[in-house]
Amino acid sequence: MPITSMSVGRKKAFFVACSDRLAIKKADRVILVSQEGLQYYQDKHPKYKSKMVFYPTFSEDSLFYPKDRNISKKDLFLAGKNILTYVGRLNVQKKVSLVIRIFSQILEIKTNSHLCIVGDGPDRETLIDLTKKLGLGKYVTFYGNVCHEEIPTFFNASDLSFTLSYWEGTAQTILESLACGTPVIVSDVADNRQIITNGKDGFVLESDDEEKGAAYAIKIMDNYDQFSKNALDKGKKYYASAIVPKIIQEIKSVIEKQHL
Numbered sequence: 001m002p003i004t005s006m007s008v009g010r011k012k013a014f015f016v017a018c019s020d021r022l023a024i025k026k027a028d029r030v031i032l033v034s035q036e037g038l039q040y041y042q043d044k045h046p047k048y049k050s051k052m053v054f055y056p057t058f059s060e061d062s063l064f065y066p067k068d069r070n071i072s073k074k075d076l077f078l079a080g081k082n083i084l085t086y087v088g089r090l091n092v093q094k095k096v097s098l099v100i101r102i103f104s105q106i107l108e109i110k111t112n113s114h115l116c117i118v119g120d121g122p123d124r125e126t127l128i129d130l131t132k133k134l135g136l137g138k139y140v141t142f143y144g145n146v147c148h149e150e151i152p153t154f155f156n157a158s159d160l161s162f163t164l165s166y167w168e169g170t171a172q173t174i175l176e177s178l179a180c181g182t183p184v185i186v187s188d189v190a191d192n193r194q195i196i197t198n199g200k201d202g203f204v205l206e207s208d209d210e211e212k213g214a215a216y217a218i219k220i221m222d223n224y225d226q227f228s229k230n231a232l233d234k235g236k237k238y239y240a241s242a243i244v245p246k247i248i249q250e251i252k253s254v255i256e257k258q259h260l
Contacts, residue, residue: 024048029254031247033057034169036190055247056191057170061239064152064179066232072157082113082221085158085182087151087173088165090121095164095187097123097130098208102162104134105214110221115140116154155180160220160227164205164213168192178202178235183220183227185213195238201230 024030024045030052032038038054073079084106086099096117103115117127117140124142131140143154155161161177164187174195177184184202186192196202203216220227236242 021045024051027051028258029053029250031055031250034191035194037169053250055243055250056238057172057175058238058240058243059172059175059179059235061179061236061241063149064155064176064235066181067152067156069156072153075153076116076157078114078116078157080112082110083116083154083158084113084217085116085118085154085161085177086163087118087154087161087176088163089119090117090123090127092123093166094121095166095208096127098164098210098213099162100127100130100134100136100140101210102213102217103140104136105210106217107136107139109214109218113139116143116158117141118143118146118151118154120145151176152180155182158182159224160185160202160217163187163192165189170195175235175238178231179239181228181232181235183224183231185216185220195234197230197234201227201234 020041024041025048028051030041030048032041032052032054033056035054038052042049042052070079073081073083076083084103086096088094088096090096099117100115103113107113115136128142131137155177160183161173162185163171163174164185165171166187166189168187168190170191171186174184174186174192178195178201184196186196186202186204188204188206193204196204198204202220205213205216
């Protein structure tokens with residue numbers, strides 16, 4: 001997400017803007033990892049537009065790749081369950097309360113479901129209270145922070161994952177979920193809509209519509225094999241092994257031009 005006075009305060013935003021301008025002026029190439037960021041800086045600094053290129057954020061395919069779904073479920077002691085997962089910070093920005101309310105409606109139809117919430121933050125207790133209020137206590141597990149190497153198990157065990165932030169750059173959790181072949185329901189912000197193909201490898205939820213979010217989730221669960229295949233196909237495009245060599249080549253081309 002581009003820096004604005006609303007996000008960091010006016011003085012800091014002014015300092016960042018000045019630093020950006022100087023850095024872009026001096027740079028031989030500016031690599032942006034967000035389509036939204038590329039458009040923002042090209043519009044803001046049209047004189048240097050030709051310097052700017054986009055390469056997406058990537059997932060570690062040495063860590064995030066498909067593993068046996070049933071074994072992953074057993075590893076979480078949730079064998080036989082329909083698992084849905086949220087991975088990230090527990091704060092207002094991430095709209096985890098919306099995830100929980102959507103899950104509440106899913107549970108009415110898919111009664112064998114379980115929601116895994118991985119991460120921590122200032123809203124943890126509030127979210128736990130919400131699950132109790134909705135009668136979801138035994139259907140939702142808060143795992144807190146886990147080591148990075150454990151996160152693939154959650155994605156591989158899941159029917160789908162959620163990333164429903166109010167704002168976002170390129171969400172790493174989306175790429176990591178897709179890399180494991182797990183479809184994602186995302187909010188309609190920033191690069192989310194550029195990554196997820198609606199109705200193919202997940203869904204873009206255009207508003208905080210709990211019923212629609214639940215309907216999307218149930219459609220994925222009922223057609224998991226096809227959604228999962230599409231998700232993996234998309235995820236492979238964001239593997240480090242696919243993206244990093246292109247970035248290295250870009251850097252090499254800049255260095256070679258300097259020595260001509």
